[in-house]
Amino acid sequence: MAKMRHEQIGLSNDTVLEMFKTMLLARKIDERMWLLNRAGKIPFVISCQGQEAAQVGAAFALDREHDYVAPYYRDLGVVLAFGMTAKDIMLSGFAKAEDPNSGGRQMPGHFGQKKNRILTGSSPVTTQVPHAVGVALAAKMEKKNFASFVTLGEGSSNQGDFHEGLNFAGVHKLPVITMVENNKYAISVPLEKQLACESVADRGASYGMPGITVDGNDPLAVFEAVSEARERAVAGKGPTLIEAVTYRLTAHSSDDDDRLYRDRDEVDEAKKKDSIFTFAAYLKENNILTDEIEANINKDIDQLVNEATDYAENAAYAEPESALKYVYEE
Numbered sequence: 001m002a003k004m005r006h007e008q009i010g011l012s013n014d015t016v017l018e019m020f021k022t023m024l025l026a027r028k029i030d031e032r033m034w035l036l037n038r039a040g041k042i043p044f045v046i047s048c049q050g051q052e053a054a055q056v057g058a059a060f061a062l063d064r065e066h067d068y069v070a071p072y073y074r075d076l077g078v079v080l081a082f083g084m085t086a087k088d089i090m091l092s093g094f095a096k097a098e099d100p101n102s103g104g105r106q107m108p109g110h111f112g113q114k115k116n117r118i119l120t121g122s123s124p125v126t127t128q129v130p131h132a133v134g135v136a137l138a139a140k141m142e143k144k145n146f147a148s149f150v151t152l153g154e155g156s157s158n159q160g161d162f163h164e165g166l167n168f169a170g171v172h173k174l175p176v177i178t179m180v181e182n183n184k185y186a187i188s189v190p191l192e193k194q195l196a197c198e199s200v201a202d203r204g205a206s207y208g209m210p211g212i213t214v215d216g217n218d219p220l221a222v223f224e225a226v227s228e229a230r231e232r233a234v235a236g237k238g239p240t241l242i243e244a245v246t247y248r249l250t251a252h253s254s255d256d257d258d259r260l261y262r263d264r265d266e267v268d269e270a271k272k273k274d275s276i277f278t279f280a281a282y283l284k285e286n287n288i289l290t291d292e293i294e295a296n297i298n299k300d301i302d303q304l305v306n307e308a309t310d311y312a313e314n315a316a317y318a319e320p321e322s323a324l325k326y327v328y329e330e
Contacts, residue, residue: 020297
């Protein structure tokens with residue numbers, strides 16, 4: 001009997017179902033955050049909707065016990081796969097003292113969790129690239145067998161940090177994987193006004209590394225590309241640039257009105273390729289997911305998100321005097 005596509009790339013039925021659950025959890029947390037924002041309960045949302053397949057496909061291809069990730073602000077799928085919980089994310093959204101990212105001191109989407117090797121993100125975009133390259137340099141210097149993985153949007157690939165980071169990684173053959181989640185818009189600026197080259201992946205050659213373009217709506221395609229990049233990285237063959245082509249289904253953030261710069265028909269057309277539905281269809285075709293299993297998964301995730309929301313909403317804020325902590329040596 002012919003192997004199914006996920007089996008051909010070394011994934012079991014249980015693992016692809018776990019990938020689907022992680023994608024769905026990211027989506028449902030994200031949808032809840034928008035409702036909370038519109039209700040005036042949390043200040044800001046920057047969304048992962050439409051990009052879950054790329055994020056989860058990549059995370060599952062990494063060694064989640066040893067590799068380091070430097071995610072960008074949309075990467076809910078990556079951080080959940082690396083061990084963050086719905087409760088962690090909600091505590092961040094409500095800016096509560098228990099928020100593991102920053103103790104309620106940073107905007108949502110600025111992920112960071114030492115125990116799960118998630119590097120702290122910063123508000124200026126692309127600054128995570130040199131940090132991830134630095135972690136890869138440490139791996140090489142200390143002869144340790146882990147890879148560093150960094151993500152960004154295609155708009156960020158036009159920033160100086162991207163070029164400096166990739167150039168350094170290429171020159172020193174560092175074990176870093178850079179994945180650009182090309183969602184077609186840098187806030188309001190469409191792709192054709194951002195790049196003169198055909199694709200972001202074209203830039204890899206100038207830094208002496210492979211540049212690969214994959215379908216970012218297909219978690220299996222992304223898994224395969226990142227798996228190969230990781231094998232190269234830990235074998236001492238150097239970095240890889242991956243462009244996962246996807247689409248941002250929401251506005252840039254809760255402060256943005258995307259109706260001003262893109263047509264609703266374009267967004268509606270993109271929704272037909274929404275990986276939450278296309279991956280579910282693949283799993284159903286292969287008898288891994290049934291309507292009954294899907295209903296139970298939805299029920300479990302809804303309960304998880306409800307509990308996380310209630311917990312975070314009722315949790316304590318940081319003490320006002322704690323604002324002076326970590327500023328001066330104590």
